[in-house]
Amino acid sequence: MAKIAIVGAGISGLLAACYAAKAGHQVKVLSYGQGALTVAGGIIDLYGYDAEGKLVTDPLAHIATLKKPHPYALLGAQRIEEALEAFKALTAEQGYLYLGDGHCNQKVPTxxxxxxxxxxxxxxxxxxxxxxxxxxxxxxxxxxxxxxxxxxxxxxxxxxxxxxxxxxxxxxxxxxxxxxxxxxxxxxxxxxxxxxxxxxxxxxxxxxxxxxxxxxxxxxxxxxxxxxxxxxxxxxxxxxxxxxxxxSTIPPSVTGLRLDRLLRQACLKLGVDIVEKAHVVGFTSALDASGSHIRKQESKEKAAKICKTLITGGFGASHEYSVDAVIVATGGAFSGGLVTQMGRMYEPIFGLEIPVPEDQRDWSHQYLFCGQPQPFAAYGVAVNENLQPVNPAGEIILSNVQFIGRSLQGYDFCFEKSGNGVAVTTAYHAVKQLDTVLADTAALNAALF
Ligand SMILES: Cc1cc2nc3c(=O)[nH]c(=O)nc-3n(C[C@H](O)[C@H](O)[C@H](O)COP(=O)(O)OP(=O)(O)OC[C@H]3O[C@@H](n4cnc5c(N)ncnc54)[C@H](O)[C@@H]3O)c2cc1C
Missing domain, CATH: 3.40.50 (Rossmann fold)
Incomplete structure (x- = not known):
């Protein structure tokens, strides 16, 4: 049983918490503020419109054609289908049915x-x-x-x-x-x-x-x-x-609040510890923990890739939580998972820089309703197939950290209609890949001294 910390209690964080608890892990959700479900619909858009803005009739078939870095291309259509079934099973267990599947877009009245x-x-x-x-x-x-x-x-x-x-x-x-x-x-x-x-x-x-x-x-x-x-x-x-x-959806979103409530109830039943008002502000690595005991430069680099604790700030005193692995579900700029400044975007907990054009005018089309995806919408954290963060060369930055949901790069949820779809499927995939992530990290640890 590993100690898994989930940061963020939106749809992706709460779902990942349920799946990780079902997989037998000891799960803590560190949560600060409410997720987008409180304003967004509790319906799961998988993929509504293609890059030309044409309605997609079979989302799963279309997803199989998408290229990396779209999160769906990292997961693959089969894993996505599995994730949708797992979501339906989990919500049905709580007495709330979801209809439909990944092969058909239903017409939802607005x-x-x-x-x-x-x-x-x-x-x-x-x-x-x-x-x-x-x-x-x-x-x-x-x-x-x-x-x-x-x-x-x-x-x-x-x-x-x-x-x-x-x-x-x-x-x-x-x-x-x-x-x-x-x-x-x-x-x-x-x-x-x-x-x-x-x-x-x-x-x-x-x-x-x-x-x-x-x-x-x-x-x-x-x-x-x-x-x-x-x-x-x-x-x-x-x-x-x-x-x-x-x-669907006029804020406050009743359908979203139903799902939020359901997922919190499921977390409670599964023994997930949800810590409210726990704003994660930083982390320590195995390198910080080992101090001068690690001599070789190569080992130092390995140790810097292992997250040992998460540090919370916010309303109360600062607190440190030790972790075996972390799933980051902090959302995009809307929820504070990504921070934007003039010409800069970054992920604030691990200090990951997001490559963006220097001139802010290049982040978006001049016209908001231009009928095309917006560049800024696809900016986010780059990850590999296990959802571990990677640098532009594709090297893992943090071995026991995975990103899910809105903070990922490579998709415009608003244009495609894929918001909750990416959240639901990446939450499932992250937990499925946890054994690999924990094994990678154990191997790094073993090679330190
Ligand atoms: C107005 C609106 C309408 C939408 N409608 C739909 C729809 O109809 N269908 C659909 O499929 N999608 C829709 N979406 C998109 C969808 O809601 C999002 O893609 C999805 O909710 C993202 O979930 P998430 O869990 O990744 O992030 P979020 O829901 O944003 O959750 C992130 C959580 O992390 C917390 N957090 C952030 N930083 C920290 C930190 N440092 N420490 C602790 N906690 C932290 C935040 O407070 C928040 O609780 C809509 C979005 C919006 C904004």
């Missing part, structure tokens, strides 16, 4: 009434009823922030033309919030629908307005807790004799 491609989705977002049923009713709620039923209905009419009747309806739940108090979010409504009073209110106001020939398009409100979501959906659909379809 909060502006368009559709985006995604591979693994919860049943509440599954949209076939929108395509199959002749009537669509977009359900709105007064005071709900950033949700515009008329805009959704307008875009759905535009998409389907005369083939469907699209209308809107307003439901007034009796929540104790309101304009004088604060904005109402989808999370408030999701919590409201976890109560029997909230569900009765919803049913009473919609009864008679819908039926088996229509689909109700709703914000993500079918419960905050993942384990309740399916039963809430079934009860409302049974009582209204209709089909409900949630649209």
């Amino acid at each position: 909060a502006i009434g368009s559709f985006k491609p995604s591979c693994l989705i919860p049943p509440s977002i599954e949209s076939s009823a929108i395509f199959e049923r002749p009537k669509l009713i977009v359900v709105g709620f007064p005071l709900l922030k950033d949700y515009y039923p008329k805009l959704i209905a307008k875009n759905l009419r535009h998409f389907f033309g005369d083939k469907k009747e699209v209308t809107t309806v307003e439901v007034n739940l009796n929540w104790p919030t309101g304009r004088e108090y604060r904005d109402v979010s989808a999370l408030d409504l999701a919590r409201e629908l976890e109560t029997s009073v909230g569900r009765l209110n919803f049913i009473t106001q919609l009864k008679g307005k819908c039926g088996p020939d229509c689909a109700l398009v709703i914000p993500p409100i079918l419960g905050e807790r993942p384990e309740l979501s399916a039963s809430i959906q079934q009860e409302l659909e049974r009582e209204l004799n209709t089909k409900l379809v949630e649209v």
Whole structure:
């Protein structure tokens, strides 16, 4: 049993923690702040659009054609397929199903009434009823922030033309919030629908307005807790004799929060120790630990490649955690996993420099919505097939450290629609490669003295 430290509690960190604990390791997650799941959708986009911006119909087949340094090219299509199945199995164990597979992009309805491609989705977002049923009713709620039923209905009419009747309806739940108090979010409504009073209110106001020939398009409100979501959906659909379809992601992201909650529950059950407010600010190597005992230059270089401890700072006193291996899941610039300055980008814990153009104007296209991948989006940590960080010559910089998720180089998640896909698959792959990483490190250690 090895001591594995995971840095970061976003989707990739929490998943890696679960897999490492299942593999029999002693796992500690050092976590500071929340991951992007709190604002992003809890759906797993694998690969939506190719480099020309064309919709990809079979993501796994397309992934087999990608070149390094794209993270998928390091993993290979077979490992990616395995990782998606492992994710489905883990979430199903927690009572929350994900539908789909890597060979098919499903059409996920968005909060502006368009559709985006995604591979693994919860049943509440599954949209076939929108395509199959002749009537669509977009359900709105007064005071709900950033949700515009008329805009959704307008875009759905535009998409389907005369083939469907699209209308809107307003439901007034009796929540104790309101304009004088604060904005109402989808999370408030999701919590409201976890109560029997909230569900009765919803049913009473919609009864008679819908039926088996229509689909109700709703914000993500079918419960905050993942384990309740399916039963809430079934009860409302049974009582209204209709089909409900949630649209993806308006922050705070209820679907993302469901997944976040599920992964934390899974971590707890598997005995993972999650340390909150543990901001990892640095590390010590075997060279630091051995001081002057190592004489030969060659051995010094080897010792510098072994991470011995992680150092946390932040709110409390500084603390040092000893480790056998580290999985770094700290996200991109959004989450602090990468730091950008004028003409410079670096990874802050291990001080890894990311090669970027000196002139910041070369980092991006002049136009944000230029229909092409953005150079800056693909900047990140370079790794080998085991996800160990490497220098431009391909040499391992740190032997017992692996990077996963958003901090990796070589992909534009926003353009490709591959964000959670890379996070989920690299988390699985890192743990699968842990034995190799630990063996590499043991060999280095043995050669030190
Ligand atoms: C608005 C938005 C919408 C998105 N929508 C989708 C979508 O619909 N589908 C999809 O597939 N993808 C989507 N994505 C992309 C997806 O959310 C990310 O690719 C994915 O969440 C990355 O996960 P991660 O675990 O690598 O990083 P993150 O989720 O960013 O987690 C990193 C974690 O590490 C912590 N951390 C950072 N530094 C340290 C440190 N030094 N010490 C301790 N902890 C640290 C951070 O606080 C954070 O908790 C979206 C992203 C955004 C921003």
